[in-house]
Amino acid sequence: MSLDDEEVDLSSLVDEFERLEESVESKKHRNHIQKLKEKTIKLSNPRMFGVVVEGFGKRDMIEAFLGSILIGIPVIIEEGTLEIGEFIAQHPLFLLGTLVFGVLLVIGILYYTDIQDVRITNPIFGLIPRRLLGILSIAFISSIVLMTVWGRVDWSEPMIAFSQCAFTFVAMSIGAALADILPGT
Template sequence: MSDAAMYEGPMDDDEGESPDMGDLYDELEALADAVDDPDERERVERAMRTAAAVEPGGLFGRVIKGFDRGDVAEALLGSALFGIPMLVEGGTGEVGAFLATHPVSVVGTLAFTVAAIVGILYVSDFQDVRVTHRIFGVVPRRLAGVLGISLAFAIVSMTAWGRVEWATPLSAAASVSVAWVPMAIGAALGDILPGT
């Protein structure tokens, strides 16, 4: 009896929740692991690609994978929507000035930002976000894209609008780190909420 014949089908849902596309994708992955024949494995992988391409109605319940130029645009838009209020708010500079005198707080702010984005993308249940491509085999491309786009937007916009003075780099970096928090959150939400 082949491994595929021993596959028992869908797992029982102990919580009584209806299965969604993420559950289907998980089942197909489990089936792909159980199949040992190359032709059967290819058929299962085709079914996985088809399942991932199916777009259920609404913003939620989709399997999100890859990171293309549409995702870049969504991340940039989310970053701008959440970030522009930080650019015009005087409190950003005040918090940045405080952080500049407490470098450990700058590091903590940066670490919090990265942790929050990891949480939004991969831990929370907003969407079923799959890691399909990694940079250097370690960093998920979506994570790097969201963080990089929002950080670039924070640096460029705060510089262009005269909110930071790079003659004092620690103060400028501290202010950028303050603005980066909501910009990164906006970029992550802007990227995954449309569900593409």
């Protein structure tokens, strides 16, 4: 096979790397060829959008906010949101489960799906990913502010109001996570 050919498919390129790897006696050079082969395979199979997502800046915050609003508005105006909030307010384990479910959904969207290659860089206290904390904070604050400003919660009963905001937060956090990573920033 000639590497000068315009149409070189992946399998023939990998075969060429393997032949080259077998012909080299130096372990250092064999390792280098192996790494080149792995990079070639990785580059030929890009993710859905093929972007590595790192850091969490102003643009990411705006995308997360817009995504939380996009998904959150229909949830906020839906009467069922208030009923669900009242129900989970009476069952503290369900409220806790709702919050944990929201956090786990965001973790799954960001770090365990193949939508984008989201990398954790410079975590807070070496443990908490900035993107995760940012998205959750934006969705949570947005749910409380909008539910309050639009008169959807009555803070004279704080447990019920918090539970209604918590349910809204779950939907808004999904929208925030997707909006942040889908554009490929």
